[in-house]
Amino acid sequence: MVQIDLEHVYKKYEKAKDYSVTDFNLHINDEEFIVFVGPSGCGKSTTLRMIAGLEDISKGDLKIGGKRMNDLPAKDRDIAMVFQNYALYPHMSVYDNMAFGLKIRKTPKDVIDKKIKNAAKVLGLTEYLKRKPADLSGGQRQRVALGRAIVRDAPIFLMDEPLSNLDAKLRVSMRAEIAKIHHQLKTTTIYVTHDQVEAMTLADRIVIMKDGKIQQVGTPQEVYRHPVNVFVGSFIGSPAMNFCRVHLNGDHVVSDDGSMNFLLPEGRLKKLRQQGYQGKELVMGIRPEDIHAEQMFMETFPEDIATAEVTVSELLGAETQLYTNIGNNEVVCKVDSRDYVKPGVKVKLGFDMNKAHFFDPATEMTLD
């Protein structure tokens, strides 16, 4: 059983003015797959490196299995890590790269051999064991890096943007591979990425970070459906959530230029009124997939319709992305491919106000 606890963890680099990581609190369960996601410089890699022991912790405690680890050097933490640039030993063969950690730990030779052959089989590396990293493709190198972590049988895997050096197609297949490996080994894993798709597809729980602070922790569904603030709403989901400033007038929300004027469902209205937002400004967020072009929807919700001018339309196969202007607001929507229209055409779009999100304009926190 390996649980990881980060308690009020801070990181400040020498000579830096501000903290790179501020008051980081997280409990990670055994066998859990946690993804740290956020834009560059949000402190996600720094946090991972503190767990690995590659960076000192300025304040706070890191506990693994209940034991405080702050002062334990990286080599004694028994953690396996996959680096963004793979960090394969260039002078060693694939076999020796994987064997290195085991040799250092004085594992018997036959055990090492068995483990490496198993891992190589799982990762499809059997025929490359004698090659040097320089003779491998990016995807193969990535697999060796994974293999090096797997053979160690370490209780914790850390992965620092392991797929970001691969091309798009390979990234998708390696993503599936990582998911498969975690499913088999059930090793507690912390995975750092700036790609929200990787986060959504791999994670048991996602930790969304910005400016060194945790914004939200939750399952992919939670963070997608109930973003706690504008940042999380905008970061998770592709294309990103649409935002616009509206006022709550009576039972309608109205955009500043009047181009959007939507009736709110009863429950939502009540909640906003209770919080004292009647007549006040709000930030409305709505996901592209919650904007509809079907006749059915418009007939059901006749008071949640706006007229939009299409500026760009992208046919993606099963669906179409429309980039539109509604008054002064740019709105992106994802509709059925049958509703494809050419740029320049005006269309009616229905907004599913049950799925809209509202945020306070000052704090940017959710009001749901």
Added chain:
Amino acid sequence: MNQKGWHKQVGWLYVLPALLLLLTFLIIPFCMSVNYSFTDYNMLTPGLKKFVGLQNYIQTLTDPVFIKSLRNILQFVVFIIPIQLGMALGLALIVNKKRPGNMFFKISFFAPNVVSLTVTAVLWMYIVNPDQGLLNNLLGLIHISPQPLLTSPKQAMFVIIGISAWQGAGYQMLIFLAGLQDIPHSLYEAAELDGANAWQRFRHITMPSLRPTTMMIMTTTLIAALNLMTQAMIMTQGGPDNATMTPIYYIYRTGFTDRQLGLASAMSVIYGIVIIFFTIIQRKVEGRAQKDD
């Protein structure tokens, strides 16, 4: 002229300056030396030189001083390469760590290299002077009796080895430092997470990563070592009892002090062959090391 032919011409044009220099300062003098080596050319009587066949070669190969000088240079090479490389790597490791005052160390370690060999040789003569020298005084402090140093046939060569290593290590430190800084930091981090301690990281990451640098430094050290002359000339004049006589110094003395250019030329040719032999051995060693990689 077709394009391929033209390319060829341009290629020759590019190497022409280097070729001219090689021709003037290497190939022509070498041919002249070979020519002189079969004559009794004396600088005082150049007009009287005549062909003497293999006489100069026979004289050289039976000259105990020349044979001794070869033995001396072999001893010098065998000791200086590990000592100087070890020192250079050690210094590079010291200055590679980020710590305050690093620049001071870098400059101090490199300084001997920018001072002329003659100047350092004279300075060291004060330090290793058996009677009032600093070194013997220091040894006295730890109750070691004064050593004869440069005046002893047994110790003189080792003193020269030490001084030469001290002087040469700074430059090689810089090359090692560049090599060290080329090693990606993530390799050390990966090794650390693999459980490697500091020594194991040095042994399995630093050493193999520095192999090409080490090979290059070994080659340049070998070349410099085989050319040893200034230190011996200034500090010991090849003595005592020819213990620090080096082939280059002996050739110089024969040719320019004794003015027997014919004989000196024969020595040069023989020493040239010895150097080629050294180079072949080194190439073999290097080739094997690369194969191991």
